[in-house]
Amino acid sequence: MRLGTVVEWGDLLQVVWSSLVAGLGVTFAFSLTLLGATRAVDLRRDGHAGAASVFAVVMVVGLIATAAAIVFGIVVMTSKN
Amino acid sequence: MDSDAIVVIVVATALAFDFTNGFHDTANVVATSISTRAMNPRLAVIYAAILNFVGAFLSLAVAATIASGIVEADLITPQIVFGGLVGAIAWNLITWYFGLPSSSSHALIGGVVGAALVAEGTDAVISDGLIGKVAVPALVAPILAFVVGGLAILIAYRLVGRLRPGPVTRGFRIGQVLSGGMLALAHGTNDAQKTMGVITLALIANGNLDSGATTPDWVIVSAASAIALGTYFGGWRIIRTMGSRIIKMDAAQGFAAQGAGAAVILASTHVGFPLSTTHTISGAVMGAGAAKRFSAVRWGVAGNIVVAWVLTLPAAAGIGAVTYGITRVFGTGAVGPAVVSVLILIAVGAAFARRLQQGSPITAAES
Numbered sequence: 001m002r003l004g005t006v007v008e009w010g011d012l013l014q015v016v017w018s019s020l021v022a023g024l025g026v027t028f029a030f031s032l033t034l035l036g037a038t039r040a041v042d043l044r045r046d047g048h049a050g051a052a053s054v055f056a057v058v059m060v061v062g063l064i065a066t067a068a069a070i071v072f073g074i075v076v077m078t079s080k081n
Numbered sequence: 082m083d084s085d086a087i088v089v090i091v092v093a094t095a096l097a098f099d100f101t102n103g104f105h106d107t108a109n110v111v112a113t114s115i116s117t118r119a120m121n122p123r124l125a126v127i128y129a130a131i132l133n134f135v136g137a138f139l140s141l142a143v144a145a146t147i148a149s150g151i152v153e154a155d156l157i158t159p160q161i162v163f164g165g166l167v168g169a170i171a172w173n174l175i176t177w178y179f180g181l182p183s184s185s186s187h188a189l190i191g192g193v194v195g196a197a198l199v200a201e202g203t204d205a206v207i208s209d210g211l212i213g214k215v216a217v218p219a220l221v222a223p224i225l226a227f228v229v230g231g232l233a234i235l236i237a238y239r240l241v242g243r244l245r246p247g248p249v250t251r252g253f254r255i256g257q258v259l260s261g262g263m264l265a266l267a268h269g270t271n272d273a274q275k276t277m278g279v280i281t282l283a284l285i286a287n288g289n290l291d292s293g294a295t296t297p298d299w300v301i302v303s304a305a306s307a308i309a310l311g312t313y314f315g316g317w318r319i320i321r322t323m324g325s326r327i328i329k330m331d332a333a334q335g336f337a338a339q340g341a342g343a344a345v346i347l348a349s350t351h352v353g354f355p356l357s358t359t360h361t362i363s364g365a366v367m368g369a370g371a372a373k374r375f376s377a378v379r380w381g382v383a384g385n386i387v388v389a390w391v392l393t394l395p396a397a398a399g400i401g402a403v404t405y406g407i408t409r410v411f412g413t414g415a416v417g418p419a420v421v422s423v424l425i426l427i428a429v430g431a432a433f434a435r436r437l438q439q440g441s442p443i444t445a446a447e448s
Contacts, residue, residue, distance in 0.1 A: 006209040007217050011352040015218070015345070016225060023229035023344035024236060026260075027337050031240035034252040038244045070259065077139045077270065077347055 026069045033062030086415035087159045090422060091283040094166045096307040099276035101173055102185040103133060103311025106272065109362045110265050110312070117335040119257035128258075129265040130313035136269025137305030142353035143271055144296045147278025150210040150353070151190060152197045154285045154292050157205065160408050161196045162283040163418045167425065168192025168401025172393060178432055183389040184357030188397040189275055190215055193282075195398025196405040218354040219390070222345055223364030230341035230368030237333045238373075253332035260339035267346035268358045269308060275355055276304040334369040341365040360386060 036059025043052035110133075111125040120128065148154065152161075169188040176183035190211075197205040241249045277296045280303075284290040290297070330338070342358075342365035349356050363386055370378045408417030 006213040008213050008352075011354070012218065012221060014352055015221070015348045015354065018348040018351075019225055019229055019341070019345045020232075022348065023337075023341040024233050026340050026344070027233035028236050028240070030253075030256050030259075030336065031237045031333075034249055034256075035240050035244065037252065038241070038248045041248070042245070066259075070263065073263070073344075073347060074139070074266075077351055 022069065022073060026066060029062050029065035029069060031062075033059050033066060036060070036062055087163070087418055088283060088287045088289065090415060090418045091159045091163050091166065092280055092303075094163060094170070094418075094422065095276050095280045095283070096303055098166050098170050098173075098185075098189065098279075099273065099304050099307035100311035100314075101170060102272050102276070103130075103308040103313075104315030105173060105177060105185055105311075106268060106359060107312050107315035109359050110268050111261065113264075113330065113335040113339055113366065114257050114261040117254060117257060117330060117332040119254040119261065119332060119335060125261070126313060128262065129268075130309045132262050132265035133269035133273070133312045134305045134309035136266040137273035137277075137308060138301060139266070139270040140350055141274065141277070141296055141301075143274035143350055143355045144278040144281060146210070146214050146353040146355055147190075147275055148281040148285065148296070149293060150214055151207055152193060152282070153201075153205050153207060154282060156201045157197060157282055157286040158200065158413070159283050159287050160413065160418065161200045161205075161405060162193065162279060162286060163421070164196030164200075164405030164408060165189065165193030165401045166279065167404040167421060168195055168397040168399070170425065171400045171404075172397040174429060174432060175396075176389060176393075181385060181389045183393050184219075184359050186272065186275055186355055186357045187215075187219065187390070187393040189279065190355065191394035191397030192401035193279065194394075195401035198398070199402040199405050214354055218349060218356050219360070222349060222354075222356045223360040223386075226341050226345045226361045226364035227368035227371075229344060230338045230365035231372035232368075233337035233341055234334050234369045234372045237337055241333070250332045253336045256336045257332060257339060260336050260343065263343035263347070264339045264362065265312075267343040267350065268362075269305070271346050271350045271356065271358055273304045273308045274350070276307065277301055278355075280304070330366070330370060334373060338362075338365040338369040341368065357390075360390065 036055045036057070040052045040055035040059060043055060107126065107129065110129045111122070114120045114125045115122050166189070169185065169192040172183065172188040172192070173185055194206055194211065277300050280300045281290065281294070281296045285292055285294065342362040345361050345365070346356065346358055367378045367383060404421060408421055411417035411420060
């Protein structure tokens with residue numbers, strides 16, 4: 001019995017790449033949400049309405065990406081492998 | 082009649098194991114949310130229990146691995162399954178008593194394999210499945226969670242590190258409600274399925290189901306309920322003792338660690354790997370801690386986890402084998418498992434009484 005033949009490399013690689021994409025992607029998207037929200041508030045308070053709007057869009061995009069990633073994860077989980 | 086009795090005992094024992102699994106693992110699921118004050122302890126435990134229950138319905142891939150990928154279902158008897166369950170429960174209780182961070186999942190697999198080896202020899206064990214689906218993923222998952230947790234917190238700090246800390250901390254605390262929920266969902270789906278797999282294996286062994294049959298609905302619902310109840314009741318003890326156990330981390334680290342742990346567990350569950358959720362979550366927490374400051378991680382705890390990891394499979398296998406031997410002294414019927422069950426209940430009662438007498442736990446208000 002050789003380790004190389006009994007290990008399910010395809011499944012293992014799928015776990016590695018999907019964990020990296022999901023774990024890092026959700027953190028990136030949610031951090032983007034916080035960056036957008038915080039900067040939008042600060043810039044609006046300082047009177048830079050245009051720049052504040054750009055960061056508000058960043059916040060919305062980050063929020064949508066976070067929600068989409070979570071929903072996608074659950075859909076993948078509930079579908080048969 | 083006798084065969085029905087033994088199945089009832091095995092199912093009850095499996096659900097008891099599932100309950101202890103939830104009880105044992107509550108801290109892993111909720112500790113990060115509580116320590117960063119993302120959620121209050123009472124709410125965190127109820128939330129985790131509900132999502133543990135929901136998570137159990139997400140997938141059956143791990144249950145299929147346990148039922149047919151590790152031992153030969155055709156050679157397994159309900160007594161072997163019972164021996165395996167007792168091996169797992171006993172090892173869980175021993176490690177709980179001495180405070181060792183062991184894996185319920187490895188204990189369950191070790192117990193079943195040990196009892197099967199003694200009963201039917203090496204033919205009963207699918208060694209390819211044991212190595213390919215259990216041992217290798219068990220090594221990879223905590224390391225992967227460590228890497229994902231570490232990289233995730235570096236990304237988060239890169240993006241929000243120079244912003245005002247107040248709103249960022251509040252934001253990540255809200256995010257932790259999501260990431261903590263995903264972690265509870267992941268825990269429920271991977272761990273509850275192990276019990277579903279074992280019950281399915283016992284039903285196949287007893288002739289109630291055909292070999293290769295899918296897990297019945299009543300098994301899914303009962304396993305989901307048992308782990309959720311265990312999480313809920315385990316939570317109260319964890320809340321009372323958490324003050325001395327939790328690693329200090331900020332909300333961003335908590336979010337990164339929970340997200341990394343959930344991602345690895347959910348991805349592994351999808352392909353049917355029955356991993357240790359305890360070790361995976363620990364790896365993610367250590368990764369998020371080490372990326373900020375290497376010395377912040379209690380590396381002694383990491384060492385204990387490695388020691389417990391090495392010991393769990395053989396120790397649970399040994400206890401499972403001995404239990405199977407004891408039950409066979411009473412024949413092939415339900416008498417042996419019934420006698421062992423009574424002895425376990427007495428031992429568990431004594432252990433609880435002794436443990437509760439030792440020291441007064443810290444209350445939630447003090448933590």
